[in-house]
Amino acid sequence: MAAALWANRRDVMRWFSFLRRAASNRTQPLSETIKEARVRAAVSADPMLRRDPAIDDLSYDAGVVTLRTSAPSWPDRDRLLRRLRSVPGVTDVTLLDRSFAGS
Numbered sequence: 001m002a003a004a005l006w007a008n009r010r011d012v013m014r015w016f017s018f019l020r021r022a023a024s025n026r027t028q029p030l031s032e033t034i035k036e037a038r039v040r041a042a043v044s045a046d047p048m049l050r051r052d053p054a055i056d057d058l059s060y061d062a063g064v065v066t067l068r069t070s071a072p073s074w075p076d077r078d079r080l081l082r083r084l085r086s087v088p089g090v091t092d093v094t095l096l097d098r099s100f101a102g103s
Contacts, residue, residue, distance in 0.1 A: 011050040014057050015040065035089045036060035042087045049080055063091035072097040 005012055018040060022033050039060050043049045054071040065084050077095075084093045 008050055010053060010055070011044050014055075015044070017057060032060065032062075035087075039065050039084060039087050039090060042083055043080075046083055048076060049083065052076065052080075055080075060090075063089060064094060065090055065092070066094045066096060069095060069097045 018036065022028070022036075036059065039058060043055070043058070049055065054069045056068040056070050058065055058067045060066075065087075067080075067084070081093055084090055
């Protein structure tokens with residue numbers, strides 16, 4: 001169990017952050033929280049994406065997924081975008097890397 005958690009630590013931390021935020025943000029409609037969980041599940045279901053160190057976190061708002069990354073590009077970018085766009089309810093995907101934030 002510990003080995004599995006360690007191997008998927010980035011994904012576990014992203015889910016923990018989401019659950020903590022969802023529990024404290026009760027103003028967001030439950031349907032939006034469920035849609036974001038579906039997007040996160042799509043990333044978690046893909047063994048390459050869930051371990052990708054470039055993916056910091058993601059959020060969902062009114063059909064738009066915002067993906068925060070630590071790198072401006074990575075080899076599986078097209079695969080990730082296809083995977084996210086295949087989730088029901090997703091209309092667009094926005095990529096934000098740390099270089100835009102000045103870090």
